[in-house]
Amino acid sequence: MKKIIYILISVLMVSLSACKTDAKKAVNGKLNVVTTTTMITDLLQNIGGNTINVVGLMGSGVDPHLYKASEGDVAKLVNADVVFYGGLHLEGKLVEVFEKMERTGKKTIAVSDALNKKELIGSEYFASNYDPHIWFNVTFWKQITTYVTNELKKADPKNAAVYEQNSKKYLQELTKLDAEVREKINELPQDKRILVTAHDAFNYFGVSYNFNVVGLQGLSTATEAGVQDVQELSKFIIENKVKAIFVESSVPKRTIEALQASVTSKNHDVAIGGTLYSDALGDKGTVEGTYIGMFKYNVTTIVNALK
Structure with a gap:
């Protein structure tokens, strides 16, 4: 596994050095966004809508803890304007890749940075000392929605109004979700x-x-x-x-x-x-x-x- 990560990082760094560090919009003019887990992919699709191109590295049923990066991931990451990932060591060894990318000027964002670490569940057994399954707290997911929206607005100011409008609508849906869940659980x-x-x-x-x-x-x-x-x-x-x-x-x-x-x-x-x-x-x-x-x-x- 370490060898695969080393090769991936090496190829990625060479590829990135050959590219301009400023945003490389796709032919259709949309922001290229790469995500890791399916939860983050869904979030970006809700906020970005048709304004961005979203490519998820992981599909349905994929365990992020054990995910092994493929050669095909290199092209996706190189062509990204922004990369969103979970953080808190959810994606295992991929975190090392994202940290290396950040140092080359590629924008990588851990959605968990939206949260106050004091509110997270700690663990003496896990590498990050925090439970990374933050999407199972709807309030956290709302905070992350706002954080991701602001990051998209920074990366693509001309579409800021679209992101803000989509975010507002999605936050309302999350509020409704929490109410419905509580009603069901009360049974x-x-x-x-x-x-x-x-x-x-x-x-x-x-x-x-x-x-x-x-x-x-x-x-x-x-x-x-x-x-x-x-x-x-x-x-x-x-x-x-x-x-x-x-x-x-x-x-x-x-x-x-x-x-x-x-x-x-x-x-x-x-x-x-x-x-x-x-x-x-x-x-x-x-x-x-x-x-x-x-x-x-x-x-x-x-x-x-x-x-």
Whole structure:
């Protein structure tokens, strides 16, 4: 992996040095924006609309923690006017690439910079010391929307009014989303709000909506769950009479299936309540392929399974 990153950085630096450091608009005059995760891609598409060209490096079901940059990513990054990424070490080794790019004059922006670090969830086990799954706090996502909007306005002042208008509309939709989510979650008694998933992607969700969230793996899927982890969590499920546990779209389901088998071996039944979207949105063109659609789908799946 280190060799791949070194090669990517080397090729990228040579390519960037051959280009002008000022903005290189596409033939159609639009700002070229490259994003990493599907959540950030969706956000830029909502704010930029038809005014920008958005190219996402990662697709549906792609785990950003384990993402390996390809040779094709070099061309995308070289041709970008602005690069938006999550930060907080969400994208693993890609952060090294973005930092190198920034030093060459290429504009790279970590959307997590919009947030007050004091409000983030810390972790002694994760490299950044912060939980990077910030999109599961709608209030955070609204702050990030405003931050990204301002960065687009700086990069492309002539279309500032368009970005501002689109942002205002999207912020209203996010406010409505939060209200709808809270209404749905209120169908679930507090003692049933225990969310067991493949890895710790839902901690911000838990804080926002009063859920006790337990992940089989850590904050990063790069950490493997061991036999002891499975045994301890199966004991927790039985003691708390948890009705259902959940698979994640970007994490192999074998970990949750192993947990279910462990619970069953102790003469207790626990269902797999469905698949949640954690580190990536659903397929493009589907409701779950948007941030708002994904959030509603997750909440409906969780509430219906735990009732």
